[in-house]
Amino acid sequence: MSRPAIPREAERSTRSTPTTIRAGDAAAPRHPYREGMLELHDVTKRYGERLALDHVSFAVGDGRLTGFVGGNGAGKTTTMRIILGVLASDGGTVLLDGAPVGAADRRRFGYMPEERGLYPKMKVLEQTVYLARLHGWAPAAARANALELLERLGLGERTDDTIESLSLGNQQRAQIAAALVHRPEMLVLDEPFSGLDPMAVETVQAVLADVAATGVPVLFSSHQLDIVERLCDDLVIIAGGRIAASGTGEALRTQHGTERWELLVAGDAGWLRQQPGISVVEFDGGWAVFEAESDAAREAALTEAVSRGGLVSFSRERTSLAQIFKEVVQ
Numbered sequence: 001m002s003r004p005a006i007p008r009e010a011e012r013s014t015r016s017t018p019t020t021i022r023a024g025d026a027a028a029p030r031h032p033y034r035e036g037m038l039e040l041h042d043v044t045k046r047y048g049e050r051l052a053l054d055h056v057s058f059a060v061g062d063g064r065l066t067g068f069v070g071g072n073g074a075g076k077t078t079t080m081r082i083i084l085g086v087l088a089s090d091g092g093t094v095l096l097d098g099a100p101v102g103a104a105d106r107r108r109f110g111y112m113p114e115e116r117g118l119y120p121k122m123k124v125l126e127q128t129v130y131l132a133r134l135h136g137w138a139p140a141a142a143r144a145n146a147l148e149l150l151e152r153l154g155l156g157e158r159t160d161d162t163i164e165s166l167s168l169g170n171q172q173r174a175q176i177a178a179a180l181v182h183r184p185e186m187l188v189l190d191e192p193f194s195g196l197d198p199m200a201v202e203t204v205q206a207v208l209a210d211v212a213a214t215g216v217p218v219l220f221s222s223h224q225l226d227i228v229e230r231l232c233d234d235l236v237i238i239a240g241g242r243i244a245a246s247g248t249g250e251a252l253r254t255q256h257g258t259e260r261w262e263l264l265v266a267g268d269a270g271w272l273r274q275q276p277g278i279s280v281v282e283f284d285g286g287w288a289v290f291e292a293e294s295d296a297a298r299e300a301a302l303t304e305a306v307s308r309g310g311l312v313s314f315s316r317e318r319t320s321l322a323q324i325f326k327e328v329v330q
């Protein structure tokens with residue numbers, strides 16, 4: 001995966017970036033555009049008696065948009081805070097390119113926390129530039145990055161407004177700009193799509209896809225399964241502090257999705273309910289979605305539809321993430 005052509009280190013101020021030595025390669029300083037992945041191994045976290053994370057393991061590959069999905073209280077925020085080092089785990093490891101993630105790595109991460117943290121009285125551009133400067137960017141480059149990003153996120157007209165004067169959706173866009181303005185090498189976003197209107201969702205999706213396309217690993221949590229399904233390369237599903245499933249959408253479909261079939265006939269498809277080995281999941285007049293207990297049962301249903309006449313279509317339904325989610329968390 002190719003990295004952006006922008007010479008980031010050269011554009012930064014003279015503040016030096018700490019050098020990390022790769023495990024197993026004592027002589028080589030870490031390349032600023034690293035390739036590799038973020039990995040969690042057996043990460044465990046307790047809050048008093050409550051076991052919030054129970055041996056959580058998964059990976060976020062370079063250039064992969066990874067959706068982190070789970071119900072309320074499943075452990076997403078806790079996991080993200082541990083990745084970012086704002087919370088200590090009770091066990092397990094977080095690795096970047098095979099080496100434990102340290103403070104120097106984390107300075108190159110981008111993070112959008114659950115509790116949004118911009119200064120309400122500060123102007124949008126001023127705030128965004130300030131955050132880039134905190135990460136070591138020189139003034140002119142910080143301003144150029146901030147302006148480009150704010151424009152892209154639809155805040156080009158609002159750069160001189162204070163954060164508190166923005167609508168909640170626009171504050172959210174500003175928060176996303178804040179997480180991205182220093183061109184992070186790893187991006188972690190807690191619910192970046194919550195509270196966004198459909199146009200803003202599209203804009204943010206495109207921005208995140210572009211960031212991932214430069215080779216950055218991106219992990220984001222969301223309750224909006226349709227967005228996750230559309231956007232993600234990989235998925236991690238967490239339930240009750242344990243990883244219930246992870247992998248590409250296709251792999252999860254193959255492993256977990258119960259096959260469903262969709263039938264459309266010109267008349268009424270009510271007869272399908274009486275078909276042996278068939279269980280109707282959704283029904284509306286001549287349209288039905290059903291599961292078949294065997295290939296023979298499915299073929300018999302199709303034969304019956306043909307013999308009754310008026311068959312319009314018969315196809316396999318693509319398993320939705322919502323369906324997989326229900327299946328793996330129950």
Ligand SMILES: Nc1ncnc2c1ncn2[C@@H]1O[C@H](COP(=O)(O)OP(=O)(O)OP(=O)(O)O)[C@@H](O)[C@H]1O
Binds near residue numbers: 047050070073075079
């Ligand atoms: N500071 C805390 N003290 C005690 N328990 C906590 C604390 N933070 C989280 N928990 C508990 O740990 C579990 C995981 O919480 P977490 O916030 O990580 O879940 P989540 O998946 O992000 O949920 P949501 O989607 O609702 O934001 C929950 O049972 C929660 O109540």
